[in-house]
Amino acid sequence: MEFSIKSGSPEKQRSACVVVGVFESRRLTLAAELLDKAAGGYIGDIVRRGDMEGKSGTTLLLHKVPGTLCDRVLLVGLGKEKDFREKEFTQAIRAAIKALHETGALDASIFLTELAVKKHDIAWRIRQTVIAARDATYRFEQFKSKKDENRRSLRRLTLGVERRNELAQAEEALIQGQAIAAGMALAKDLGNLPANVCNPAYLASRAQALADELGLECEILERADMEKLGMNALLSVANGARQPPKLIVLGYRGARINDKPLVLIGKGITFDSGGISLKPGADMDEMKYDMCGAASVLGALAAAARMKLSLNLKAIIPASENMPGGNASRPGDIVTSLSGQTIEILNTDAEGRLLLCDALSYAERFDPDTVIDVATLTGACAVALGGVASGLFANRDNLARDLIAAGDEAHDRVWHLPLWDDYQELLKSPFADMANVGGRWAGAVTAACFLSRFAKKFDWAHLDIAGTAWKSGKDKGATGRPVALLAHYLLQRAGKLN
Ligand code: BES
Ligand code: ZN
Ligand code: MN
DSSP: OEEEEEEEGGGOOOOSSEEEEETTTEEEEEEHHHHHHTTTTTTHHHHHHHHHHOTOEEEEEESSSSTSSSSEEEEEEOGGGGGHHHHHHHHHHHHHHOOOOOOOOEEEEEEGGGSOTTOOOHHHHHHHHHHHHHHHHHOTTTTTSOGGGGGGGGOOEEOOOSOOOGGHHHHHHHHHHHHHHHHHHHHHHHHHHHHSOOOHHHHHHHHHHHHHHTTTEEEOOOHHHHHHHHHHHHHHHHHHHHHHEEEEEEEEEOOOOHHHHHHEEEEEEEOOTTTTTTTOOGGGGGGGGGGGGHHHHHHHHHHHHHOOOOEEEEEEEEEEEEOOOOTOOOTTTTEEEEOOOEESSSSSTTHHHHHHHHHHHHHGGGGSSSSEEEEEEOHHHHHHHHHTTTEEEEEEEEHHHHHHHHHHHTTOEEOOOOOHHHHHHHGGOOSSSSSOOSSSOOHHHHHHHHHHTTTTTTTEEEETTTTEEEEETTTTTOTTHHHHHHHHHHHHHOOOOO
C-alpha cells in the first residue's frame, strides 16, 4: 500500500472513497460536518435516522453522496467523544481499513488522522495510522497455492492533515510510520516462516541482504570463529543440530564515529525442540517462532536505517537450532561461557540464555552505550503477562523508564519486573558458577537474573517477548512485536520524539 499526506477539505477529494468519523450520540467530526454541508445535510440525515450511531468499530458505506467529488463515503463509528483515546483511534483506523478492503475502492482519503487524541500529536497519529493499516492488511501467503487476491484492492491511502503548518511534521512521521511498519512486516515474515526454511543460515542470508539494501555493515561468524573466541555456551546449544550456528553482526552508522553504539541482541533459535530435555508434542510447531527476538532486532535496525536516525547501532544475533541429536548437550553438562563463568546445564530447554550470555559478552567489544536483548525466553513470562505486555528487566532504572515510555508511545507495552539479588540465589549450582535454570518459581525473573551476570559492564535491559511475539489459535502468527517499541526507543534516543 502507498501512503501520502494531504491537507484539504474532504468534499474536494477525488479519491474512490473518503473516510470520516462519527461519534456516538450522532456527533459528526469536523471532516464529516464539511462533507455534510457540501451534501446539503445528506450525512446528518442518515445519522439522525439511526443507520450510523457512531458505535466504536462500526462502519457505513455510502455511494454517490451529493455535492462531493468522490465515489464513496465511509462513515466510521468512533464511540463516545469523551472516551476517545489511543485505543479507540487505532480501532477506528483498523475498522476503516477492513471496510475499505471489502469495497472496490483502489484509493481512499482518510480524515480520521485529523482527530485529536489525548497526549498525542499529529506525528503520532500519522505513524500509528500507517502502522495499523499495514498491520491490518498483512498476509503471509508465500506457501499458499491460491492467493487471496480480492483482499488486495486498496492500493493508495491519503492521510488528511487539518492544518498546512502540520504538513512538514506529518511528512516526517509518514516516513517513520512506513519504516516501522516495514520493520514489523519483516519481523512477521521471518517469524512465520517454517523452521525448515528459516534456519540459522537463512537468517544470516536475510541479514546480509538487508545490509546490502540499506548500506549496513554485516559480518557472519561461523562455528569455527565462535570456537576460537570461546563461545562455548552458545555452541553447546548448537551441538545437537545438523544446521550449523551463525553469529550475525550488523552495524548501522548514523552518528559520529566515536559515539558509542546502542547494541540490540536478538535470540535466534530457529526451532526449539527443547533438546534432550525434549518439549511435549502439543503446539511444538509454535517453537518456530523462537527466533522472533532476532527478527524484531532486524526489523528495528532496518527501521532505524530507513528513518536515517543519527545514532550508531549494532545488532547481534546468535542463531541456532535447539535439537536432540547424538552430540547434543546432556542435562548435567558443564560449559565455560565466553565470559569465563561456568554453567551447569540442568535443562537443555533453557537454551536461550545460553546463547544470549555469550552474545552479551561479545557486545563488550563494541564499548556500548546501552545493550538491549530481546528474546522469547520463558513460558513463565507469557503466563505472567499474557499477550498484552512484554516483560522488562533492566540494571538501570532510567533505562527501564525510557523503555516503558517508548512502549506506551508505540502502544507496544512492557511491564517492569524485578532483578533483585534475592532471586539470584535460585541459580546456585553445587558444581559450577551457576545453573542454567532456577527451578519452578519466578521463571521469567531467574532467566533475567542469569543474563544479568553477563551484563555487568554496561547499561542493559532485557525484553522477554515469549507472550507477545506471536498469537496462538486459529489466527496464529507473528505479531511483529516489539519492533515498534524498539523503533520508538531509538527515535527518542535520536531526539525525534517530543
Ligand atoms: N523458547 C522457550 C520459551 C517459550 C515457551 C516461549 C513457550 C514461548 C512459549 C524457552 O527456550 C524455554 O523453553 N524456556 C523454558 C525454560 C525452563 C526450562 C526453565 C520454559 O519456559 O519452559
Ligand atoms: Zn527457546
Ligand atoms: Mn527452550
